[in-house]
Amino acid sequence: MIATPETVPISLDHYVPLLGAAEIEELRTLAGPLEGCVVDMVNSTAVGGGVAEILMRLLPLARELGLDARWHVMEGGPEFYEITKAFHNALHGSVGNFRPSDFEIFLDYNRRNRARMPLDGRFVVIHDPQPAAFIETRPLAKKQTWIWRCHIDLSRPDPPVWNFLKPFVSRYDGAIFSSPEFSRQLPIPQYLFYPSIDPLSDKNRELDADYIEDVLVRFGIDPRRTILTQVSRFDRLKDPLGVLRAYRIVKRYFDCQLVLAGGGASDDPEGSAVLAEVREAAGNDPDVFILELPPSDPLEVNALQRGSTVVIQKSLREGFGLTVAEALWKKKPVVASAVGGIPTQVIHKHTGLLAHSVEGTAYQIRFLLAHPDIAQRLGEQGHEHVRENFLITGNLKRYLTLFLHEDR
C-alpha cells in the first residue's frame, strides 16, 4: 500500500497580508492554463526532513490553484535507507565504500516502488536521489515531462555514486538545483529553484513581543542587553567554536550575550562531542547560552531569532543555509560566512555582511553594533530579498512557470 502523506491546509488568501493581493492574483493567472493538470511528486519520506516539510505545505497551495497535485512516498527497508544515507553523504563529498550489491539493492527498491505507483501525470517530479531510477520505466508513448529535483549539493560528489546516478539523471527532461554551485555538467536543462521558507510556519510567523521576552527570560537571557545568536545544529562545519572566538573579540568592545542554539546532539555521536567541546570552551561565562533545542520546538527558535540583535551563520561549509533566510525574514542584521548558498542570501553590504574568518566575523558584528541604523537597513532589505526570492509562494510560482514553459 502506498502511503498518502498528510498535507497542511493553508489557503493562498492567508498570504495576502504578507505579499499583497497582486502577487496571489498573479499565481492564479499563471495557473489558469494548468487547471486539472496532474502533477506527481515523489520523495522518500512523508515526515521529517526538509523535502517532506516543503511538499506538505506546497501541494495544498498547488491544489487550490486547480492543479491535481499528488504526493507519493517510497517505501523501503532499513537496508535501502542505510544505502541511500550513504549515497547522500557520498554525494555531499564523503568518500564511500560501496559494494556492487548496494547498487543492486538500490535499483531493486526503485523498481518495486515504481511498479506500485501510477505515475501517469503530465508532470512527474522526482525528489532527490532515492527514487532517481524511476526514470528507467518512463512510458515513452505518453506525453510527460519528468523532472529531477535535487535538494542536495552535488558540487563535489564521490565519483562512484555520481557515476552510477548520472545516467539516470541524464534521462530526465530537466533537473532543478538549489544553487548554480550545487549543479553538475549535464546534457539536460538545469533550472534554479531557490529553497524556500514558509512565512506562516511556526518557525517564521510573527510572534507577540511578550512571548519572545518570555522565551528569552526562560533561558536566562537578558532581553535588554545585546544578543548575538547562531542557530545551527552542533556540527564542526557550523564552526560554533569560531563563533565563540568571534564573540570574545566583540565582547572587548561591546557588552553582549551569545546564544548558540541547535539540535542534533542527542542522536548524533559527533554532535555530542562538538556540544561538549563548545561547553568546555565557553567555560563559566554567564553570558554564553548553549541551548540544545529539539526540532519539534520551532516557536522557540523563532523567538530566539526575533529576540536577537545580530544573527550569525559562521559556517565553514554550507548547503543553502536557510537559517539565514529565516533570520532575514525577521528583519535581523546577519553576519555570515561566504560559503555555499549564503552569498545568494546575504548580498554583501546590501542584505547583510559577509566574512571569511573569525576576525572578520567579529569586525562585522562590531560594525553593526556601532551602526544600528545600518543594521536596521540591512535587516529591512534582507526581508525584502526573502519576500522576493525565498518564500514558498515563489517556489510555487517557479513550478508553475516550469510547467507552462514545458507545455508550450
Next chain:
Amino acid sequence: MNATAQPFQFVTAAYLTRIENQRAMTIAELLASLGQASDAAIFYHTFQTLGQHHFLTEGFSNDFAQWVLASLNQPTLAERLANIDIRDYVSIAELRADLRHIVAEFCDSYPKQADQSAFEPFYFCQTLEVTRPLPWDAKTLAGFRAGLERLSHASFYYHFVASRLRLQLRTNDFSHWFEQSLGLPELATRADRIDIYINTIDTARRELIELVDREIIQ
C-alpha cells in the same frame, strides 16, 4: 478623458532561471565568457537581476559588478560595470559589447589582477520568460491607473523595464502607450524618467500613479 481604440493590455510575466554550463573564476575568464554567453544570459545578469533586487536602491546595478566587488575586491572595475544603465540599451548585442569593452580595458591595464582567482566563481544563468495576459486592460487613463495598482512586481518589471528590449525603443510599455494611444507625449517622457535604480518597484509605481493622477486632474 476619451477612451482609446487601442487598450493597454496588462500582462503578467514569470521568469524561470536556467543554469548554464559556464562559469568564470577570474576577470579574464569573465571577459571570455561575456563573448560566449547567450543573449538570455546577458539579459539575466543585467535586466533580470534588477527586477529580482529592485528593493536595493543604493549601489546595486548588475550581477557582474556585484561579483567583481564582493568576490574579487576590485572596486574600480565594479564601479564602471555598475555604471552601465540598462535603460540606454535596446539590444543585448550593444549591452554585451559595452560590458566586454569595460572588462577588456581592465584586463589590458591590469593583467595580473585579471588572473586573480575570485572567492566564489561567477555562474552564468539565463532567463526563460513566460507571459500571460491579465484579465483586465485599460482604455482610459483612469482605467490604466486602476490596473496599475493591481500589478504584481513581476508584471510592473515586465512593462517598465524589460519592455525596452521587446519594443527596441528607448522607452517602456507604459510611456509607449501614453504617447502612441493617448497622445500624451509629456506624460510619456515624465514616466520614462522614473529612475528604477534608485526606486523600488513599489516606489516607482507610486511615482507613476502620481504622474497619472496629475494628468487626470488636468
